[in-house]
Amino acid sequence: MGEFELIRQIFMPLAGQSGSAALLLGPGDDCAIQRLAPGRELVFSIDTLVEGVHFPKNYDAEKLGWRSLAVAVSDLAAMGADPECFTLALTLPEARREWLEAFAKGLGAAAKSFGIALAGGDTTRGPLTLSIQVHGSVPAGQALLRSGAQPGDLVCVSGSVGDAGAALKFLDHPDPSPDVAVLLNRYHFPSPRLELGKALRGLASAVIDVSDGLLADLGHILDASGVGAQLDADLIPMSESLCRMMGRGGLRAAVVAGDDYELCVTMPPQSWRSLAETVKCQLTVIGTVVVGHGVRMDHGEDLNGTGGYDHFGEVQ
């Protein structure tokens, strides 16, 4: 069997297994074809992961499959979009069946979990690199942008931050402790906040997913909206595992480390009050949007000059 036939056999099942009926034609022609329901708009984003840069060399193929799709789908969550389909551009040094099957297993599990179908792709030979483009849809005019934050809005973050960043040093040295397992799980299996994103349509003034770090990503909202923020370091939500493992040092991971794929959200106080309890319990208020630019943080003096908020304050 040829290499391309092998790849076709392994990935083809992902084309039909899940996702929207809007995918009219999947892999195998010059293009795929997607229909948009009336009154909806297409939202899409492309993300690249390079071996040795975005994931470790010899990273487990199944985990890579899950993680690469989850990272891309997180951008749909940040727009409040319903996932529809995705394309995969996979560059790899050699077509080894074992690696491809493990990768497709992780990718397929993620695709099923997020409700998104493989629409097409390209496989080429070269250094291990993946680009994934995800397609979603939103009711016209309801996409959640970065640019709508207003002074007086609350700044919120979903779940807890810092776990994935703190996990980095354990990637090559797994530790038997349950807390390390929690951190590693956050790194390996990010869970895009799709339901939360959709629930925030019409309520949030700005949303971004936390991929580069809470302060850096909040900085993108502030920059796009032309405002500043006042945060309280004591309010930053951290997991119990991160607190136990790193104590106060965990706070630094929580504000500067990336890879958590939580949502950072701004919204007017009246939106907060109108949130359903099931939505509110996924969010923590960590500060307010203010006139100005950059981030000021109460109770975060020990983060000064550490590449934390001072640094990001300047680039805004």
Add this chain to the structure above:
Amino acid sequence: MGEFELIRQIFMPLAGQSGSAALLLGPGDDCAIQRLAPGRELVFSIDTLVEGVHFPKNYDAEKLGWRSLAVAVSDLAAMGADPECFTLALTLPEARREWLEAFAKGLGAAAKSFGIALAGGDTTRGPLTLSIQVHGSVPAGQALLRSGAQPGDLVCVSGSVGDAGAALKFLDHPDPSPDVAVLLNRYHFPSPRLELGKALRGLASAVIDVSDGLLADLGHILDASGVGAQLDADLIPMSESLCRMMGRGGLRAAVVAGDDYELCVTMPPQSWRSLAETVKCQLTVIGTVVVGHGVRMDHGEDLNGTGGYDHFGEVQ
């Protein structure tokens, strides 16, 4: 100025310069947003080019910019689609201003020529690799697929084939002859057959663009349609330059070499008769679709066992 600010400055002008008004939100947020006109469907395709595999090492950046977008847009031509917008996932070892500006110049010229706007992208550090996803649209149900060829249909190819493949050996050794310049121009600046593709809506039974070679790509049509083809080698259209440079050897380049980005088309004879002269003059009839599988070629005995039609005959 930071590396990412440099990249933003260089590529941002491509977002606004051309393309469809359907692009509601371009680069800079978590996702881009595209609107589809009522009654139209989205067609999309992703292509990856790896340095040293799909283009030579140290290939001219401006040519790479043009070529990488042209190659991707050719898939839209093969669907009969109107181009709308594209995303660029660019992985490069370092952000050199000179290289980026030259690349963006070529990419921008191609985008303007094809009427397609940059919608978003991702820039990462690593071995030079590009993935481009192109978006187009077609009236609902009118996309040109590979799967509709029927026995009795004519097999046609646009323009002439073989030039780009024959140019490969001159890439590192430019030759002052005008004929070599013609061949090299075909390699460096492919011109997707967008107008032809659109003119074939409702008339062609199957279309594919010639990226892997005429016989290989026709083979994909035959495979998808469950038919065979009878070609006449004497009818394969070759440029005067290719004939002068390679004589009969040019025929081999014309049937097995890729990179021409012409269209290979099947259509019922009545469609051929109804074509406008301006469309017909872009096409040459080279054979007919027959019951069976694979390709048989009259007057092509000297291509036997050369990796030419015998080889591709077997894989169909």
